[in-house]
Amino acid sequence: MKVRILVTGATGYIGRACVRAFAAAGWTVRAASRAGDSVEGAAEGVAIGALSGQTDWTDALCGVDVVLHLAGVAHRPQTEDRTYRDVNVDGTAQLARSAVRAGVLRFVFLSSISVHGRRPGGGRIDEATPLAAEDAYGRSKANAERAVADAAAGERMTWTVVRPPLVYGPAAPGNFRRLVGLVRRGVPLPLRGAKAPRSYIGLDNLVSALICAATHPAAANRAFVVADDEDVGTADLIRLISDAMGRPARLWWIPEHLLRVVAAVVGRGGAAERLLDPLQVDCRQIMDALGWQPPLGLREGVRRAVLLK
Template identity: 45%
Template structure:
């Protein structure tokens, strides 16, 4: 049986649907008890959470729940809050899982453990130096280190997955903002950006997590992505195509973009638009034989299909 945390979140909802469709036995850890038979209330996740009932009879834990990356964090000590949930909460669960006889612990981390950018043509690999820069990335890195130590002490298998930006139905944050810009036909000064960034469709990430449940060689760290890197300019155009709306892009020189971002105090946001962040997925392919089942364009089509920003079907299309 599988214990899934974060089952109601963006990735968790997609994973839960796929696991149920495959007929897997799952138990969802939730804050408050519900009438659904596959749930177990555990309260808020932290260093003192009791997981006894939730872990009873569990072979595999898939730990998705976390304090997520927050753009404008209002906490007085953000790193302390991230550590309480993402480090202490994760390691508390892992220790109790090992003690209960759980065989494998799958941890969804982040590419932010490696850093925020890569030199052109030099993608991150599993052997790249860890260099997290923000509290979220730091907390995930510390959780990874603690999990590796627990594996050494107990023999429980640990799978660590570091995805880049995940997109799919219900995506929020910057990706959702991008769809809104395109839907409204807002001209964007992003028509001359030649960076390269890795992404991963929700369906591809879900497929990889499921691969790691059973594969005998999965108990290690993996970087995953779609396998096709895109510039910001190309991504905007292809999102527009998926939505049936042309992206209105103005080719503003990179120097002007950087200067404008500096004046507005938006260097970090601008870096995500024009910086490189590439991921090498060859280890996942070679060790696990994993190939992303969904193309970038198919993933974008699905991400935008049910959004409020997608182009509605014409009357002729609805009649077909």
């Protein structure tokens, strides 16, 4: 009998890739989204409306064995703390409690490396690193993790949390897409000195880790950080993007402190931190416990992200 999985946020960038991958692996996929739009690979779509502490999950969870919860509010300028709490925390708690009542066996929650905060002085982040989120988004993800664990405590349902760094892939949102667009247009970038090593994860690698989290017995009631097999500075990431396009990397240098000042003045201080600060992830635990390995290396992942639509 096929395993039945509910994927929330199924029409999103990561959601669509997960629906296709789980369906290709033989799962019966129910795609949950605000309007219940059809998604390639899904056996059916279900409309759940707005994600909140009052969302009715009864129909969406009927007959479901596994929940993959991807829906939520990510980094958005001017988003109020209350919105993060209502959607990411209360909405996740409501889904987790509903999943317990519906007899779901495994709840997989996509969190974020942001729950650990920044480590400007270096040092790798692993599962033992304290939760020290520094913004409303990271705090909401950390609180949502606790809500899932609390809902499952003493119940049959187990949970798994996956914490990725920046996710890149074809048409990825955020900083990666902006970098690709700038390189494609030949815009000179003042990031030659951005050499602090950073971890990333390709979309294919993240989907692979989520499938592992949904299926492996040893993933029960554990949180895992995940990343690609190589760390690079932003300057080298730009060079990889340029190489994949067959274009020159038009990098030039200005002092890092000046970049940070300018970014702060124009309200992009957070974006500058994500380009300039070190952020390295040690994902040996998921490799040792679940036998997971990223299917694609960084260079191949970037090549596919740039060239595929």
